[in-house]
Amino acid sequence: MVEGEELLLAVLNSAPVIDGKPTDALEPAEEGSRWLRSLGGCGTTAEREAVRGVREALHRLIRGDSTDLDALNAVLRDARLCPTATSEGLQWQLEAASDQELAVRVVLAWSTACEELPGRLRPCANEECNLFLVDHSRPGTARWCSMAACGNRMKARNHARRRRAGETVTPGNPTARTPGG
Template identity: 30%
Template sequence: MRMSTTGRVLHDPKGGSFRFDAGAVCLDFAHTGGEGPYAVFETLHRPSDLAAWLAEPPLSATPAVPPSAAELTAAKSLRQAIWETAHDRAADRPLTGTAVETLNRAASAPSLVPELSAGGTSAGWAAPVRTEQVLSALAREMIELLTGPLAARFRECASDDCPLVFVDTSRPGARRWCAMERCGNRHKLRALRARRQEPPETA
């Protein structure tokens, strides 16, 4: 099951925010924080933070029982596996065994079950929604991306100092930047400054 995505707003701990569409909900989830130097971007500090993120559109999956501390740990492990496999695929590197195992383990749990409304014009998730089901849906979406028609469309932002990764869903497949309003505009500004500093051509 593919889930549509409208992206999320990312916040820089140094200030500022921008809208980033990673191309898939599972990749949006991969950018909710991280390990090592990316720990400063952490947004899932408590189980309630995880519940709030899962409940937001377009996923809109509110767990019937609040996530536990163990489920938060599992979610962060899945997040890291999605992050690692996305970067490996973007760089055309072999996927690491531990990341693949984490994805497969999460995907092996029962997934969310779509449920059509009585009027037949909308759908939600069959109750009760469990955190394990939502994590399974995210893992399955990532597996579909890695093995489907978009497998060659994983990209790292072209900026030298931006680690964001996305799947390019555009028709021409020419997306280079995490967001034009961020790294795209910075690149244009640097290029303009460089041109202005070039000495005039001599005859």
């Protein structure tokens, strides 16, 4: 069973834009169900819709686009955390409808991330990739889902932009062409 931050990021990052093309791990239905089962879910249509609703609501919340909590409250409505005493304190057992349990666990993981790492769950600075990150770096300055995927690309783009800007004010500079590129 995938849990905690791993589960949260798996779901948040399940609709990446790859080479400009939106993708979705929940589509098509059969593959979506298989993916949900790999996370510990049951793979039903209702579960797909619950996870999709929670994912879209969290995307908007984390981006600051909307504070619409309906989709989150819809899956939380019938959920219960039941305590059991252990020698080390209380253990909390989640009780939820089987179709909604996975979506509830995603919301719980999001809440834990907000509490334990305030401000560290954020969208990638490349708005085109549709990915999110939890910044565990000490200075808290991580900006990209990954340096390989977006960090280098954004740096290259900024570099190219600066170079283009430079070219316009440098007369006689022929069209820049990277040797061998």
